[in-house]
Amino acid sequence: MSAGVRWWRRVLVAAGVAIAGYALVGALTDNDVNKFGVPLFLVVVLVLHDAVFLPAVLGAGAALRRFVPRRARWSVQAGALISLAVLVVGLPPVLGFGRAADNPSALPRPYGWGLLAVLAAVWAGVAITATVARHRRDGRRDAPGRRGVPGE
């Protein structure tokens, strides 16, 4: 490790610790910060993510590897990844707890249909990409002199 890197490491770690300390002092002295609610929420989202969400994703991934035929596997994996990210953004408006009778301009759309449409577009995109890639691959494989060329 060069001296420059060592210097940067020290500066970054010191600055990080100082800023985190500033955050703790600031949060503790700000009357608008709920001293129980904020740490509780932080720990709950961390535990839910690491102990529930990610294991579930890994489980689904293992099932996918087992049951999806190899030729379609990566396409399905990619589609599932994108769909999962879309769900995180799309589920809150679909559930619609933020709707208010006195303010129809908040959450004005039919989000259930919107989510279905976005997911349909994602899987259509995945299918098109896979088909195009397959055609390109087949084309190249059929080309003469392709096989056995070193360094390809």
Place this chain on the structure above:
Amino acid sequence: MVRDAGTSVTGRARAAVAWLQAPPDTLRRGPFRPGAFGSALRSTRLTSQLGVALGIAFAICFLTGVTSHLIQHPPGWFWWPSRPVSLYRVTQGLHVATGLAMIPLLGAKLWSVYPRLFSWPPVPGPARAIELLGIVALVGGGLFQVVSGVLNINRWYAPMPFFFTAAHYWVAWLTIGGLLAHIGVQLPVVREALRRTPPETPAPAPAKSANDGLVADRPDAGGSDAGGSDAGGPDAGGPDAGGPDAGGPDGPVATRRRLLGAVGAAAGVITVATVGQTVAPLSGISLLAPRRPDTGPQGLPVNKSAAGARVRRAALDPGYRLRISGPRPVALSLADLAALPQHTATLPITCVEGWSASATWSGVRLRDLAKMAGVDPEHAVAEVESLEAAGRYRTSSVAAPHLRDPLTLIALRLDGSDLHLDHGYPARLIAPNRPGVMQTKWLSRITLRSMS
């Protein structure tokens, strides 16, 4: 001394630490088993690349967020201009759009380092214990920011046992602190991993450094999916091969580049599906955006309604007066206001929640009212108050650049008709380059002060 180890407090503590650093192997079960995480996709290089992208996203969110906070709670040294008119619209739109787009990045990053959570022994020493504490701040803080942000833009407050704004602000500082320390700790690993040649191929591991097993699974080319069999050479080898060669007759296998592509595609889909709440031309295809810029009373969204603010009666009272305090105080009825010179400005309403919409406002210039009250508008500030009896956003301050600006209006009309009650009838403030919560509605009083 040694004999005391079983009884004295320090002896017990020492024994406990020793046990923690070398726990019995019989406890090494479940995810702690060697090779419990099978994906050959995980690599230091993947983690580093996701980390760099995520770091940039965090930086954008932090800087734009702190800017928004400073505008709303300006300390003495802070100065925010009134032009360009849409600057805040851009910074706050970017804040929310970046926060949403980082969701797949954050998910993939945490997935890529998940096995580290189960390294063995779990806490080999004090350095690792401190590093873990920093990672709790960083990961917990990052998840806190993203989850609370998503809940807030969807106005779903029930799951959050706190006042969002203050919590989101301070946890941002905590997260950035954790991030800087994390970058410091991982700097040599990241530098090594991002070299042009993948470090996995030539050397068994990037030295000892701080890498204490950053990534448990070394990517092994091809893996059980023998797909990439004809990809060879150190430059194209293994999961780094992103070209069509990585797909054998059995179809494409997952590679690092493909995974990065999918993560990027997810960020893109999320952006297109939501950014129309501030980029109006895209509102037709932003099917998951919490707002439409053209939907609301008079075709404009509303954050707080008159009913919600409990101002209906006071706002509709025929005896309404707007009181201007200054060296020459005046009280103006709606007719008085309408009789003053009227001006029109096209200005955006920009909500901190990330939506924005342009509209054409007409009314009296705030600088004209300042002159009327006996204050030099070039060197003055104002405090504006709403008819609301209570509430966090009942008042706002108008700093000198905005008070001076001829585009800053006490608006009476929106797109040619009287203001809708929900847009602040009888009169509201509308100023360029300012958060929506500071565009005070249902004005009752304006206090003008000369700056000495």
